[in-house]
Amino acid sequence: MSESLDSGPPPQAPTTALRQRLAELRGPAAQPHPLDARALAALAANPGCERRALLDGAGVDKAGLASALGSAAAFGQSQFAFMRGNAFEAKVKADGGTELLRLLGVEMSARVRVPDLSAAGPEGRAARTALALREATAAGAWTLLDHPMLALEVAGSPAYLEPDAVVVHPDGRWTVVEIKSFPMIDASADAAKVGAAARQAGVYVLALERVAALTDGAEVAHSILLVCPKDFSNLPTASVVDVRKQLSVTRRQLTRLTRIEDIAAALPEGTTFDRERPADELTAAVESVSAAYAPECLAACELAFHCRERARDAGVVEALGRGVRGELGGLTTIGEVLAAARGAAGDPDDPAVAALRRASALRAEALEGAGCR
Numbered sequence: 001m002s003e004s005l006d007s008g009p010p011p012q013a014p015t016t017a018l019r020q021r022l023a024e025l026r027g028p029a030a031q032p033h034p035l036d037a038r039a040l041a042a043l044a045a046n047p048g049c050e051r052r053a054l055l056d057g058a059g060v061d062k063a064g065l066a067s068a069l070g071s072a073a074a075f076g077q078s079q080f081a082f083m084r085g086n087a088f089e090a091k092v093k094a095d096g097g098t099e100l101l102r103l104l105g106v107e108m109s110a111r112v113r114v115p116d117l118s119a120a121g122p123e124g125r126a127a128r129t130a131l132a133l134r135e136a137t138a139a140g141a142w143t144l145l146d147h148p149m150l151a152l153e154v155a156g157s158p159a160y161l162e163p164d165a166v167v168v169h170p171d172g173r174w175t176v177v178e179i180k181s182f183p184m185i186d187a188s189a190d191a192a193k194v195g196a197a198a199r200q201a202g203v204y205v206l207a208l209e210r211v212a213a214l215t216d217g218a219e220v221a222h223s224i225l226l227v228c229p230k231d232f233s234n235l236p237t238a239s240v241v242d243v244r245k246q247l248s249v250t251r252r253q254l255t256r257l258t259r260i261e262d263i264a265a266a267l268p269e270g271t272t273f274d275r276e277r278p279a280d281e282l283t284a285a286v287e288s289v290s291a292a293y294a295p296e297c298l299a300a301c302e303l304a305f306h307c308r309e310r311a312r313d314a315g316v317v318e319a320l321g322r323g324v325r326g327e328l329g330g331l332t333t334i335g336e337v338l339a340a341a342r343g344a345a346g347d348p349d350d351p352a353v354a355a356l357r358r359a360s361a362l363r364a365e366a367l368e369g370a371g372c373r
Contacts, residue, residue: 027274032059042300048292062302071306122160125149136168150207156259202246
């Protein structure tokens, strides 16, 4: 897997046997659900979750699966936000991207190429995008690629990603453009939303680097252009966001993913995530793949409610957060933590156990001083 994320040739399509196995996992009537950059960034943030890696790699509709399991949750953008975002993006790209290029500092008199990227299927569009990038770099002219298609191998399976835009500079630099509908007020936007956009864009930069490695004179910028509405208007403004940290984390985390075929090979015979199957069979299928739940999953995965319920039932400390889990060392369940705090179990020389007992003693002392029992 580590080689798949380094500079190199485009990812290969899965073998026939793997494609057939993934189709069986989805179910005979289910179409593969595309893996986008937002989902890929969330997957990279939790590389230990084999459940998400397999479901995303197989193209399983996790929202539909969660609903079939009885753990449906409102997830993703509202229809209003989706329409507002599309309208703002159309405004930014109107007239051949004039407004977008102005934000990049391109003079109005400059000649800008806008190549046609249409092709059959995601593989064809990715190949057409790669060709357009090479041609633009060789031409040495400003070029705007509107919704290009990029390919990236993830856990042994290709993922196709579609950034809002990529701009090729005359000097051969490639810049990812992210267009978001949240406002930038007084040249500053919500830090959490900017961070999410940066993580998403880091995935695009990673995919672009594969093409750039095969293109003479090309260099992928490690900063992106984030375009948002200015203040409380619908006028676009932009900010340059450094994504080197997000790029490094994403690259490192994706190399840790177990290959999809290895996860699938370990499943019981006949396992399927077909939503037409009875709920008990679906539950057994989902539970046959290990998960790595953390509270952060609630903002990033459609199956988070299901996994949270199972984590609570098992009493695992991961349900309290990754930070808490890291502080507790070898104590893996909440029952073990409480027993250690009461002095009923645990090695007193263990720093985690000693800290728990000290905290318990301080709590008892505070309650006694307040007259509480």
